[in-house]
Amino acid sequence: MKKSKVFWGYAVLALVIYAVVQVLISTGAIDIYYKNMLITMCINIMLAVSLHIVIGVTGQFSIGHAGFLAVGAYISAIITTKLMLPFPLAILLGALAAAGAGLIVGIPTLRLKGDYLAIATLGFAEIIRIIFLNTDYVGGAAGMQVKYLSNWTYAFVGVVLTILVISNFTNSRHGRACISIREDEIAADAMGINTTYYKVVAFVIGSFFAGLAGAIFAHNFYIIQPTTFGFLKSFDILIYVVLGGLGSLSGSVIAAIFLTVVSTYLANFPETRMIIYSLVLIIVMLYRPTGLMGTKEITDLFKFGKKGGTK
Amino acid sequence: MKESKKLKKFGSLLVASSLLAGVLAGCGNGGDSGSGGGSSSSGGGSSSDGDTIKIGANLELSGNVASYGSSIGLGAELAVKEINDNGGIDGKKIELIKVDNKSENAEATAAAMKLITQDNVVAMLAPATSGNTVATVQIANDNKIPIVTGSGTAPNITVNEDDGTVNEYAFRTCFIDPFQGIVAANFASNELDVKNVAIFADNASDYAKGLAKSFKETITANGGNIVAEEAYVAKDADFRTQLTSIKSKNPDFIFIPGYYEEVGLIVKQARELGIDVPLMGADGWDSPTLVELAGAEALNNTYITNHYSAEDPEQKIQDFVKAFKEANGDKAPDAFNALGYDSIYYIADAIKRAGSTDGEAIKDALADTKDLSLVTGTFSVDEDHNPIKTATVLEFKDGKQVFNSKVNP
CATH class of the missing domain: 3.40.50.2300 (Response regulator)
Incomplete structure (x- = not known):
C-alpha cells in the first residue's frame, strides 16, 4: 500500500514537471534552442538507460548500441516519410524493429563473453550501418531527410516509459536473474538460471528502447545519415553509463543530463571544446572511479537520510 | 524485506528526479545566456538597429571534417576583417559568431538554433558539408534567417527533393x-x-x-x-x-x-x-x-x-592570396578558405543591397545577386539558388597544382 502511494506520488510529480515545461514552451519562455536541448537530453537519457539494462544490470559489455538507434531511426523515418503513416505508429514500429534486430544480434553473440562480446556487438552495429549506407531507398550516404514531428510530449513520455519499464524489470524476478548473471555467471548457471535466455531478454529490451530513442532522434534533427550512427555514437552512450556508475540507473540518467548540458554549453568555445569535454571525463573518472553514483541509486541517498533520522 | 520494498520505489523517483534536473538545467542555462545576450546588446544594441551586424558561422571546428569547417572559418574571418577595416556595411561593423557543430547533424541543428535564438544573428554561414547543412535548412526557413553554405555541394540543400520546391532561405557559394x-x-x-x-x-x-x-x-x-x-x-x-x-x-x-x-x-x-x-x-x-x-x-x-586556383594570375585572386598569406603566416589559401571568404562577401553584398538586416529582405537580395565578382569567380544566382559560375581546371606538375584553364558553365 505504501509502495503504490509512493509510486503515485512520483507519477504526479512527473506530470507536474511535464506540465510546467509544456506551459513554458507554449508561452515561449523556453525557446526552440532550449526545447531542442531538453529533447536531446530525453533522447540521451533513453539511450543511457537502455544500455544500462544490458551493461549495468546484466553485465554484458555491448558497444554496438548505436546500431539499434540507427534501426529505430531509419525504420520510423521510412514509415513517416515514405509510407506517410502517423508518427506514433512509426515510433512503435521503429522500436519493435530495433528489438527484432536486438534478438537477431543477441541470440548468436550473447554466448560470447567480455571482450569477444564487445567486438561482436561492435561488428553487428557496423553491419547495420553499412546496410543503410548501401540502401539507395533510404538515401545511401547522403542520408534521408525526415519530417520534424517530435515534440516535448513524445520525448517525455518516451523517457518515462523507458525508466518505468526498465526499473520495474530490474526489480522483478527476471531482473534479479539478470543481476545474478552480472555478479557471477557460472554461479547463476549452477542455480538453474537460463543465462542465455535472460541475457537475450535484457538485450532485446535495451534494443527496443534504443529504437524508441532513435525514432524521436530521427524526427528531431531533420536528416539522418549512416555516419551519425558510427561507433563513436556507441561510445558516447557507453560513456553515459560508465560515467554514471555501472549498475546505477539513476547514475546513467544523471550522467546523460550532465554530459548533454556540458556538451551544449561548450559549443560556445569551439577551439577548446573537445579538450574540456575530455578533461571533464578524466577528472570524474579519477575522483569517482566507479562513476558518479557507483552502484547506488539516488533513492538510496534519501534512505540513508531517513535511517539517520530515526536513529 | 523492508529494504527490498524500498528498492522497488526507486524507478518512479528517478523519473521525477531526472526530469527535475533536466528542467533546472534548461532554465539555468536560459538565465545565463539571457543575461549574456543582455550585456552584449547593451554594448552593441540589437542586431537590427545597433552599430554591429551579427553573422553566425555554424562550422565543423572539431570532429571528422574539422579541416573543412576550420578553413571556411579562416577565410570568413579574413573577409570580415577586410569589410570592417573598410568601414563595414553602411558604417556598421560585422560581428562573426562562430559555433562548433562537431561535424554532427544533430549538433548542427542545435548550433543553428543557438545562433538564431541566443545570438540573434541576421544571417548564417551554414556548415561546410552537405549533410550538416541539410540539418539546418528547415530551421532557416522556419525562422526566416538566410543561410549560405560555402562548400555544401548537394543539390538537396537548396531544392527540396520531394516536391522540387526551392528552400527559400538556403543559398550556397559553391557549384553543385x-x-x-x-x-x-x-x-x-x-x-x-x-x-x-x-x-x-x-x-x-x-x-x-x-x-x-x-x-x-x-x-x-x-x-x-x-x-x-x-x-x-x-x-x-x-x-x-x-x-x-x-x-x-x-x-x-x-x-x-x-x-x-x-x-x-x-x-x-x-x-x-x-x-x-x-x-x-x-x-x-x-x-x-x-x-x-x-x-x-x-x-x-x-x-x-x-573552385579556384591560388595560381590564377587574375588580380583579384592574387590580392586575396596576398592578404590571406599575411594574416595566416604565409599559408597559401585553399579552395575552402576562398569559399569562406566569398560567402561573407556574398552575404555582405546582399545586406548592403537590401538596405536592412531583415531576414526576408536579405533573402530576396541574395536570390537577386547578379554578376557579383568574387575570388572563386563571377557569379549570378539561378532560380534554384545555385550560383552560375566558372570552374577551374588544375593540373598537377611535380606535386604542385598548376592553373590549366577556366571552364564556363
Missing part, C-alpha cells in the same frame, strides 16, 4: 556536384581528346556518386565509351584488385571522384601497376595530404576541377 562532373567530362573529351574512359568512384560517398553519374552522362553524350566502372569504399587502403581490372580494359582516361585520403593511395597504386593514362578528380582531391600520400611524380598527368 553534377556541375563538376560535367566540367570534367567536357575537359576530357575536348582538351584531352579521350574516347575510352573508366570510372573509379567512392561508393560510400554521395558526393562521389553524384559526380560519377553526371560525368558518365556527359561523356556518353560527347561520344565517349565507359569501358570500366569500379567502386571502392572510404577507408579502404588497397585498391590493386579494382585497378588491375580497370587496367585490363585499357582505358585512355580514368575519372576518380573521391576524397584525398583514398585518392592519394589510388594514384600511387595505379602508377605502380603501370597505369600511365591521365587521371582526373574534383575538389575532394584538394589537400596537401594528397601529394604526401601519392608522391609528386605519381601525380604528374592528373587533373582536378576546383
Whole structure:
C-alpha cells in the first residue's frame, strides 16, 4: 500500500514537471534552442538507460548500441516519410524493429563473453550501418531527410516509459536473474538460471528502447545519415553509463543530463571544446572511479537520510 | 524485506528526479545566456538597429571534417576583417559568431538554433558539408534567417527533393556536384581528346556518386565509351584488385571522384601497376595530404576541377592570396578558405543591397545577386539558388597544382 502511494506520488510529480515545461514552451519562455536541448537530453537519457539494462544490470559489455538507434531511426523515418503513416505508429514500429534486430544480434553473440562480446556487438552495429549506407531507398550516404514531428510530449513520455519499464524489470524476478548473471555467471548457471535466455531478454529490451530513442532522434534533427550512427555514437552512450556508475540507473540518467548540458554549453568555445569535454571525463573518472553514483541509486541517498533520522 | 520494498520505489523517483534536473538545467542555462545576450546588446544594441551586424558561422571546428569547417572559418574571418577595416556595411561593423557543430547533424541543428535564438544573428554561414547543412535548412526557413553554405555541394540543400520546391532561405557559394562532373567530362573529351574512359568512384560517398553519374552522362553524350566502372569504399587502403581490372580494359582516361585520403593511395597504386593514362578528380582531391600520400611524380598527368586556383594570375585572386598569406603566416589559401571568404562577401553584398538586416529582405537580395565578382569567380544566382559560375581546371606538375584553364558553365 505504501509502495503504490509512493509510486503515485512520483507519477504526479512527473506530470507536474511535464506540465510546467509544456506551459513554458507554449508561452515561449523556453525557446526552440532550449526545447531542442531538453529533447536531446530525453533522447540521451533513453539511450543511457537502455544500455544500462544490458551493461549495468546484466553485465554484458555491448558497444554496438548505436546500431539499434540507427534501426529505430531509419525504420520510423521510412514509415513517416515514405509510407506517410502517423508518427506514433512509426515510433512503435521503429522500436519493435530495433528489438527484432536486438534478438537477431543477441541470440548468436550473447554466448560470447567480455571482450569477444564487445567486438561482436561492435561488428553487428557496423553491419547495420553499412546496410543503410548501401540502401539507395533510404538515401545511401547522403542520408534521408525526415519530417520534424517530435515534440516535448513524445520525448517525455518516451523517457518515462523507458525508466518505468526498465526499473520495474530490474526489480522483478527476471531482473534479479539478470543481476545474478552480472555478479557471477557460472554461479547463476549452477542455480538453474537460463543465462542465455535472460541475457537475450535484457538485450532485446535495451534494443527496443534504443529504437524508441532513435525514432524521436530521427524526427528531431531533420536528416539522418549512416555516419551519425558510427561507433563513436556507441561510445558516447557507453560513456553515459560508465560515467554514471555501472549498475546505477539513476547514475546513467544523471550522467546523460550532465554530459548533454556540458556538451551544449561548450559549443560556445569551439577551439577548446573537445579538450574540456575530455578533461571533464578524466577528472570524474579519477575522483569517482566507479562513476558518479557507483552502484547506488539516488533513492538510496534519501534512505540513508531517513535511517539517520530515526536513529 | 523492508529494504527490498524500498528498492522497488526507486524507478518512479528517478523519473521525477531526472526530469527535475533536466528542467533546472534548461532554465539555468536560459538565465545565463539571457543575461549574456543582455550585456552584449547593451554594448552593441540589437542586431537590427545597433552599430554591429551579427553573422553566425555554424562550422565543423572539431570532429571528422574539422579541416573543412576550420578553413571556411579562416577565410570568413579574413573577409570580415577586410569589410570592417573598410568601414563595414553602411558604417556598421560585422560581428562573426562562430559555433562548433562537431561535424554532427544533430549538433548542427542545435548550433543553428543557438545562433538564431541566443545570438540573434541576421544571417548564417551554414556548415561546410552537405549533410550538416541539410540539418539546418528547415530551421532557416522556419525562422526566416538566410543561410549560405560555402562548400555544401548537394543539390538537396537548396531544392527540396520531394516536391522540387526551392528552400527559400538556403543559398550556397559553391557549384553543385553534377556541375563538376560535367566540367570534367567536357575537359576530357575536348582538351584531352579521350574516347575510352573508366570510372573509379567512392561508393560510400554521395558526393562521389553524384559526380560519377553526371560525368558518365556527359561523356556518353560527347561520344565517349565507359569501358570500366569500379567502386571502392572510404577507408579502404588497397585498391590493386579494382585497378588491375580497370587496367585490363585499357582505358585512355580514368575519372576518380573521391576524397584525398583514398585518392592519394589510388594514384600511387595505379602508377605502380603501370597505369600511365591521365587521371582526373574534383575538389575532394584538394589537400596537401594528397601529394604526401601519392608522391609528386605519381601525380604528374592528373587533373582536378576546383573552385579556384591560388595560381590564377587574375588580380583579384592574387590580392586575396596576398592578404590571406599575411594574416595566416604565409599559408597559401585553399579552395575552402576562398569559399569562406566569398560567402561573407556574398552575404555582405546582399545586406548592403537590401538596405536592412531583415531576414526576408536579405533573402530576396541574395536570390537577386547578379554578376557579383568574387575570388572563386563571377557569379549570378539561378532560380534554384545555385550560383552560375566558372570552374577551374588544375593540373598537377611535380606535386604542385598548376592553373590549366577556366571552364564556363
